[in-house]
Amino acid sequence: MIIKTHNQIPKIPSSEITDPLIFKERRKIIKTMLAMTVAGMVSPYTKAESAKSKGATVAKSKFSNASLTPTSAELVKNYTNYYEFAFDKEGSTQLAQTLRTDPWSVEISGEVEKPGAYHLETILRQQTLQERIYRFRCVEAWSMVVPWVGFSLADLLKIVKPLSTAKFVKFTTLYQPETMLNQRSTAMLTWPYVEGLRIDEAMHPLTMLAVGMYGDVLPKQNGAPLRLVVPWKYGFKSIKAIVKIELLKKPPLTTWNQSAPHEYGFYANVNPAISHPRWSQNTERQLGSGFFTPRRQTELFNGYGEQVAALYRDMDLQHFF
Ligand SMILES: Nc1nc2c(c(=O)[nH]1)N[C@H]1C(S)=C(S)[C@@H](COP(=O)(O)O)O[C@H]1N2
Numbered sequence: 364m365i366i367k368t369h370n371q372i373p374k375i376p377s378s379e380i381t382d383p384l385i386f387k388e389r390r391k392i393i394k395t396m397l398a399m400t401v402a403g404m405v406s407p408y409t410k411a412e413s414a415k416s417k418g419a420t421v422a423k424s425k426f427s428n429a430s431l432t433p434t435s436a437e438l439v440k441n442y443t444n445y446y447e448f449a450f451d452k453e454g455s456t457q458l459a460q461t462l463r464t465d466p467w468s469v470e471i472s473g474e475v476e477k478p479g480a481y482h483l484e485t486i487l488r489q490q491t492l493q494e495r496i497y498r499f500r501c502v503e504a505w506s507m508v509v510p511w512v513g514f515s516l517a518d519l520l521k522i523v524k525p526l527s528t529a530k531f532v533k534f535t536t537l538y539q540p541e542t543m544l545n546q547r548s549t550a551m552l553t554w555p556y557v558e559g560l561r562i563d564e565a566m567h568p569l570t571m572l573a574v575g576m577y578g579d580v581l582p583k584q585n586g587a588p589l590r591l592v593v594p595w596k597y598g599f600k601s602i603k604a605i606v607k608i609e610l611l612k613k614p615p616l617t618t619w620n621q622s623a624p625h626e627y628g629f630y631a632n633v634n635p636a637i638s639h640p641r642w643s644q645n646t647e648r649q650l651g652s653g654f655f656t657p658r659r660q661t662e663l664f665n666g667y668g669e670q671v672a673a674l675y676r677d678m679d680l681q682h683f684f
């Protein structure tokens with residue numbers, strides 16, 4: 364039995380009491396920004412017509428794996444891991460539809476010059492959205508290729524100005540047991556879902572905050588309205604529905620690491636040489652590949668070694684897994 368005492372009930376976030384007009388405004392901004400972003404790019408989801416008529420030009424991200432073919436959007440939208448809602452991939456997709464993602468604000472605090480509660484629309488106004496095609500590798504040994512829409516986390520952090528004492532970044536998912544039904548029990552995991560990065564990992568240009576995918580607003584089940592994407596780490600690091608970003612002196616206790624420390628390390632860098640205690644990480648099943656398609660050889664740092672290996676130069680990856 365779970366007893367919730369009054370002081371455990373989360374305070375109503377300031378975003379809940381903001382004028383509804385602002386939310387409509389935000390949705391419009393996202394739509395416009397996404398439209399502009401997509402119009403400026405050559406992508407298979409872009410209608411050539413709308414691209415021409417709008418005429419916007421957006422710099423193509425140099426961090427995109429432009430040569431990769433994205434996994435079908437239908438698969439990515441219907442095969443999700445979102446344990447707040449359900450422990451199975453179809454259940455979480457379905458139940459996540461009850462989530463209200465508008466209004467939304469993100470509290471930024473800790474070792475930072477400009478802490479505050481930032482409305483998502485304010486954050487987005489200061490960013491130029493880009494499409495980035497990234498590989499995504501789940502710790503369960505399946506993978507996909509996703510065209511995310513978003514911006515580098517570093518570009519948000521530069522605005523709020525981390526202090527020199529900020530060594531880690533902690534991310535927290537929304538806590539709302541009325542809709543996120545699994546949050547009513549801590550038998551499986553403790554809530555809210557928490558993830559973390561070292562500050563240099565957080566500032567790495569590949570690390571992004573996504574607000575969209577496949578040229579559209581992020582679906583609820585995929586982490587709307589704002590999620591992290593760290594392409595060289597196992598998928599569980601890419602935390603969904605972020606409401607809090609804290610800059611810390613010490614590493615935060617993260618959800619999966621806390622629940623099973625021998626299975627899920629803080630770093631969780633994709634590494635074919637380090638098996639999960641219960642299965643190999645050497646190869647991966649590519650979502651959407653045919654029955655006869657061989658499994659893909661998993662790459663160290665999910666193929667992003669050239670960009671990120673320097674972050675771990677002097678570290679024993681077996682120990683810091
Ligand atoms: N808040 C939250 N974030 C989460 C999860 C979750 O259960 N809750 N699952 C993680 C896992 S295990 C993976 S593989 C990815 C899945 O992202 P997708 O469902 O958009 O493919 O989200 C990650 N982020």
Ligand SMILES: [Mo]
Pocket residue numbers: 444501502503597598599
């Ligand atoms: Mo995962």
